[in-house]
Amino acid sequence: MEEPTSTSEGFPPQMPSTTADSLAVNSQRYPIVNYPVSVVLPAAGSGERTGLRTPKQFCSILGRPLISYTIHAFERILWIDTIVVVVPKESHCLMEDIILKYNHTKVKIVDGGSTRHRSIFNGLRAFSEQGTGFNLQKPEVVIIHDAVRPFLEEDFLHKITVCAKDHGVCGAIRPLVSTVVAATTEGKLDHTLERARYRASEMPQGFIYDIIYEAYQKCSEAEFEFGTECLDLALRHCGVSAKLMEGPPTLWKVTYSQDVVSAEAIIKESLSQYAYIIAGQCMETQHLSNLMKNGLTEAGMVVDVVPSTEKIRNLSTSRNFIKLSMCWPNLAEIKEMTSGSEDTKDFALYPVIICWVYLNVSDCVSTQSENDEAPNVMTLAEDVQNRNILLYCVQVCYNKPCTLWERRVKKVCEITAGLIRQRSSSLIGQILQA
Amino acid sequence: MEEPTSTSEGFPPQMPSTTADSLAVNSQRYPIVNYPVSVVLPAAGSGERTGLRTPKQFCSILGRPLISYTIHAFERILWIDTIVVVVPKESHCLMEDIILKYNHTKVKIVDGGSTRHRSIFNGLRAFSEQGTGFNLQKPEVVIIHDAVRPFLEEDFLHKITVCAKDHGVCGAIRPLVSTVVAATTEGKLDHTLERARYRASEMPQGFIYDIIYEAYQKCSEAEFEFGTECLDLALRHCGVSAKLMEGPPTLWKVTYSQDVVSAEAIIKESLSQYAYIIAGQCMETQHLSNLMKNGLTEAGMVVDVVPSTEKIRNLSTSRNFIKLSMCWPNLAEIKEMTSGSEDTKDFALYPVIICWVYLNVSDCVSTQSENDEAPNVMTLAEDVQNRNILLYCVQVCYNKPCTLWERRVKKVCEITAGLIRQRSSSLIGQILQA
Numbered sequence: 001m002e003e004p005t006s007t008s009e010g011f012p013p014q015m016p017s018t019t020a021d022s023l024a025v026n027s028q029r030y031p032i033v034n035y036p037v038s039v040v041l042p043a044a045g046s047g048e049r050t051g052l053r054t055p056k057q058f059c060s061i062l063g064r065p066l067i068s069y070t071i072h073a074f075e076r077i078l079w080i081d082t083i084v085v086v087v088p089k090e091s092h093c094l095m096e097d098i099i100l101k102y103n104h105t106k107v108k109i110v111d112g113g114s115t116r117h118r119s120i121f122n123g124l125r126a127f128s129e130q131g132t133g134f135n136l137q138k139p140e141v142v143i144i145h146d147a148v149r150p151f152l153e154e155d156f157l158h159k160i161t162v163c164a165k166d167h168g169v170c171g172a173i174r175p176l177v178s179t180v181v182a183a184t185t186e187g188k189l190d191h192t193l194e195r196a197r198y199r200a201s202e203m204p205q206g207f208i209y210d211i212i213y214e215a216y217q218k219c220s221e222a223e224f225e226f227g228t229e230c231l232d233l234a235l236r237h238c239g240v241s242a243k244l245m246e247g248p249p250t251l252w253k254v255t256y257s258q259d260v261v262s263a264e265a266i267i268k269e270s271l272s273q274y275a276y277i278i279a280g281q282c283m284e285t286q287h288l289s290n291l292m293k294n295g296l297t298e299a300g301m302v303v304d305v306v307p308s309t310e311k312i313r314n315l316s317t318s319r320n321f322i323k324l325s326m327c328w329p330n331l332a333e334i335k336e337m338t339s340g341s342e343d344t345k346d347f348a349l350y351p352v353i354i355c356w357v358y359l360n361v362s363d364c365v366s367t368q369s370e371n372d373e374a375p376n377v378m379t380l381a382e383d384v385q386n387r388n389i390l391l392y393c394v395q396v397c398y399n400k401p402c403t404l405w406e407r408r409v410k411k412v413c414e415i416t417a418g419l420i421r422q423r424s425s426s427l428i429g430q431i432l433q434a
Numbered sequence: 435m436e437e438p439t440s441t442s443e444g445f446p447p448q449m450p451s452t453t454a455d456s457l458a459v460n461s462q463r464y465p466i467v468n469y470p471v472s473v474v475l476p477a478a479g480s481g482e483r484t485g486l487r488t489p490k491q492f493c494s495i496l497g498r499p500l501i502s503y504t505i506h507a508f509e510r511i512l513w514i515d516t517i518v519v520v521v522p523k524e525s526h527c528l529m530e531d532i533i534l535k536y537n538h539t540k541v542k543i544v545d546g547g548s549t550r551h552r553s554i555f556n557g558l559r560a561f562s563e564q565g566t567g568f569n570l571q572k573p574e575v576v577i578i579h580d581a582v583r584p585f586l587e588e589d590f591l592h593k594i595t596v597c598a599k600d601h602g603v604c605g606a607i608r609p610l611v612s613t614v615v616a617a618t619t620e621g622k623l624d625h626t627l628e629r630a631r632y633r634a635s636e637m638p639q640g641f642i643y644d645i646i647y648e649a650y651q652k653c654s655e656a657e658f659e660f661g662t663e664c665l666d667l668a669l670r671h672c673g674v675s676a677k678l679m680e681g682p683p684t685l686w687k688v689t690y691s692q693d694v695v696s697a698e699a700i701i702k703e704s705l706s707q708y709a710y711i712i713a714g715q716c717m718e719t720q721h722l723s724n725l726m727k728n729g730l731t732e733a734g735m736v737v738d739v740v741p742s743t744e745k746i747r748n749l750s751t752s753r754n755f756i757k758l759s760m761c762w763p764n765l766a767e768i769k770e771m772t773s774g775s776e777d778t779k780d781f782a783l784y785p786v787i788i789c790w791v792y793l794n795v796s797d798c799v800s801t802q803s804e805n806d807e808a809p810n811v812m813t814l815a816e817d818v819q820n821r822n823i824l825l826y827c828v829q830v831c832y833n834k835p836c837t838l839w840e841r842r843v844k845k846v847c848e849i850t851a852g853l854i855r856q857r858s859s860s861l862i863g864q865i866l867q868a
Contacts, residue, residue, distance in 0.1 A: 171623070173615065177689055178634035179663045180614055180627075181607065181678065189605070189676040192635070192666045193614075200612035201626070229613045232626045242623040244615065249690040255611055256683040261703045262696030269695045374867055418860030426852030430866050433808055 033079040035140035040123035042086045043067055043147035044112025056254050057147040061264045068102045069150035075106050077154050082136055084126045086119040088112045102348050108134050117224045121216040141165050145204040151250035164206025169234045169242040173199035202251045211238050272421045275320035277305045285324035295413030309337045320353045320420045328373045329356040352389045355416040361398045381429030392419050396434045408434050467513040469574035471595055474557035475519045477501055477581035478546025490688050491581040495698045502536045503584035509540050511588050516570050518560045520546045520553040536782050542568050551658045555650040575599050579638040585684035598640025603668045603676040607633035636685045645672050706855045709754040711739045719758035729847030743771045754787045754854045762807045763790040786823045789850045795832045815863030826853050830868040842868050
């Protein structure tokens, strides 16, 4: 039997401590998942509350639809079998395109119903004998989640799954951030709830499949129309009281338009925690690599210095590379740098950043020949952007008095940290001066 | 009697529709505020939940502490008198520095108590005869708000104030985002609340000063220790049932570390809605200005083209300037561009962005003389950064075939929009190529 592990790096991919923790937790404290587990992901909402034209599950975050992040959060987990995504009929083609573009391999699309509960029921039916012709294996445990909660860690999902297997039903909760009040019909304060006694019910929720499927089969029309809580249905129709499990604050749901902006910022932040400096074989670049490691560490990043790209093959714990070189960027080296992860589908999921730091040991004032490089660098950057690599170039002059050199090192750290944090496609191919 | 208006641009300063709406709403639907209104802003929390070393009210957002944004949201409103900020004793000096640095003129600092309610009571006392020696005018209405809710619109604050004057007490509410559940002592689902009957109680809350002050004077030790809700105290001790008023989603509270990242992203987004293109007098720059207006409008920005800086003096609806020029950036013109707002304190509050687009009509390959400009531009950028101006330079070549020219216009739009949205201090003084 295998330990439950991730197929790739987990989300966020650049938070090594989280990934390490989750594996440690799984192997030490939790039983192994050796029964079929699948997911139903209702994504049929119209997104009225965001005030955006695009339903929020399809909003673009770093160029990729939000729902693809949520799908990936499940898909990377070995012990998850199938992810049934329930979308409105009119979004069926869009969803198929997303699956194709981002290489999602575990997804089945089911048409949504007129309410959230009808959509979930449609999703659950895909695993039953009355199913939709997918011929899917009936899961022992089914996870129900929201398409608009992309930040999901494996260790928490594991806890929910195991707890659902043991107790029949398990739901994520969070402490209430605000006090909850009841209003009179005149819109006045009736009473205040005692905050400590209540919790916000969040997603994911886990169920023994037979329990939640039975509960939905017994649902009244009124429940299909106005019900909000799957936990409540399991209690009413099957008498199973959900075990409640406190989750992390990242379970947060994208609800309003400002949340789309926030989600992108959080993803960018998590992607920029970690970087590799590829120091090369020259004394000068190796010297600079040590100084940059210190500078970037001070700026809050976790940095590894490696002599060559050989060392980072297949590690893929970072999508941020700082290449120190006495030459201008060239395609062969970029291909070599990224070949470790190139054949995996992860490449489509998050852009790779390459900050090519060109160490100029000649006269510091730019010469004509170097300026001739500018169009070449831009062409190269536009070329590799098609492979989801964002290439920037930073020129640093080496032969200068010590005081200036210190300032330049500080500057090159600021610039590279800024480029990594912003992940801006509008600045690719630029030659910046440190 | 004067209409209630903002002293400056409102927050977010670049959302013209919001500002316009709020003024329209105030003058059309709401009575004038002609009685003293002051604010108590408890900011004595330790920020345990953020998991950050700095208490969240002092976390830096675009280089400025979060609490300064919240203070500014009140300070810009003419009919607000005093803002009593309640901070822990050990943060007193820090708070004084913030007041000085950002020119906050309406703030008084009061020492916090051991709980939130004790801190609020300390704040309220500053207006009473038992006060702290400030000799402050007792307000008719006092607003209690959170230091960690920086997104506050004047029109909503006006509604809360007027409603508090009429009903004695008024509190902001929001619909519940999540279902609320009650747990058994074993951590299982006891029951689910009917979502439609309940609301999340948010801030700001408004009170007739005498009511809330009396309520706090009657507070028991247990209430000071464990109570969470001012509305509840007013109901219990003074028998006044708060009117509840639904507020916008922006009333959201910075609670966790991810929220600090989100708040910065939301502020950046709001600051980048609006830009001025200063077209100059040349045919070439005027031609480019029209093309850029179209490009940036397509990218979702609201853009005004003006021939010179004369036209934008004192408008200050935007902090983003795109200057088109056949010359390299120079200090005299930058001073002229920013002189309209220079004497107001707003200048310290939000950085001004200047994208200096240099139109190169000579041979497109950079010449030695232009490269000589690079150190000058960097020096200038570092100089004006001290005045909170972020200067970037974009070089565009003019004399080229039509097809290339179209691509260049597209590129210069992408670059300037990106610079404005990212507001990155690490890229100041760079000469980018479009």
